[in-house]
Amino acid sequence: MAHFRPPGDIGDPRFTYSPYVRPVVIAQVKCVVIDTRLRELDPRALDFVLNFAKDNQLPIEEACEFEPKLPT
Numbered sequence: 001m002a003h004f005r006p007p008g009d010i011g012d013p014r015f016t017y018s019p020y021v022r023p024v025v026i027a028q029v030k031c032v033v034i035d036t037r038l039r040e041l042d043p044r045a046l047d048f049v050l051n052f053a054k055d056n057q058l059p060i061e062e063a064c065e066f067e068p069k070l071p072t
Helices: 043-055
Strands: 021-026 029-034
Touching (some): 029 043
Antiparallel strands (some): 021 029
16 A cells, blocks of 8 residues: 555655555554545545455454654
8 A cells, every 4th residue: 555645755665654554553452544535545445455354354443533643
């Protein structure tokens, strides 16, 4: 998902994560936070991530807003 990046983001997509799909640890649980703005950018990308989770029987939880820190 690294190639789904905001305009002007110059990070090397081979070594960075998209700000729309980020691995995080919440309460000592490894998670992937998906920014729903990905639906506006490419609905198929969001569907792919959600279907991957469902196909692999991974839990999906809707949560409050999460503000990741974007690189400056």
